[in-house]
Amino acid sequence: MMAENQNTDEVQESATPDPAPAQETDWKAEARKWEDRAKANRAQVSQLQAKVDQLQGASSDLEKALERISALEQHNSTLERNALIAQVASAKQVDPALLVGDTLEELETHADRLLAWRGGVVKQAAAPGLGHQPKNEPDISETKQLVRELFHKE
Numbered sequence: 001m002m003a004e005n006q007n008t009d010e011v012q013e014s015a016t017p018d019p020a021p022a023q024e025t026d027w028k029a030e031a032r033k034w035e036d037r038a039k040a041n042r043a044q045v046s047q048l049q050a051k052v053d054q055l056q057g058a059s060s061d062l063e064k065a066l067e068r069i070s071a072l073e074q075h076n077s078t079l080e081r082n083a084l085i086a087q088v089a090s091a092k093q094v095d096p097a098l099l100v101g102d103t104l105e106e107l108e109t110h111a112d113r114l115l116a117w118r119g120g121v122v123k124q125a126a127a128p129g130l131g132h133q134p135k136n137e138p139d140i141s142e143t144k145q146l147v148r149e150l151f152h153k154e
Helices: 002-015 027-092 104-118 142-151
Strands: none
Touching (some): 027 104
16 A cells, blocks of 8 residues: 555646746846836926926916906096995085095095085185286385375375
């Protein structure tokens, strides 16, 4: 039986071939492969960085344009408000510096309140004698004044 066991062991050994020696890894080839990949990645990174820089430049231009638009809108609203104030002040005959409000209705309401407080619209009277020169007598000495009084001359 022992002989049979030996034969069986031999058959089993011959049936399973010796494993082939593992294929040795060519480390230099692997290093070159990874180096090539790194170079390709570096090129991609530089392309992407250029795109990022371009987008950031466009973004800063956009931000500048938005700031400019905001400033122009604010300036426009100030001009519109000043025009409304001038319109109401002229119509209601109120000092424009006294008017408070942002809309036409607010300004008119405030002007009406000022007029009620003031007592209504005050019309300026025409200046009497407008265009006539007043008689200004030059400085008269005392002696001339005495002579005029004595002889009743004017």
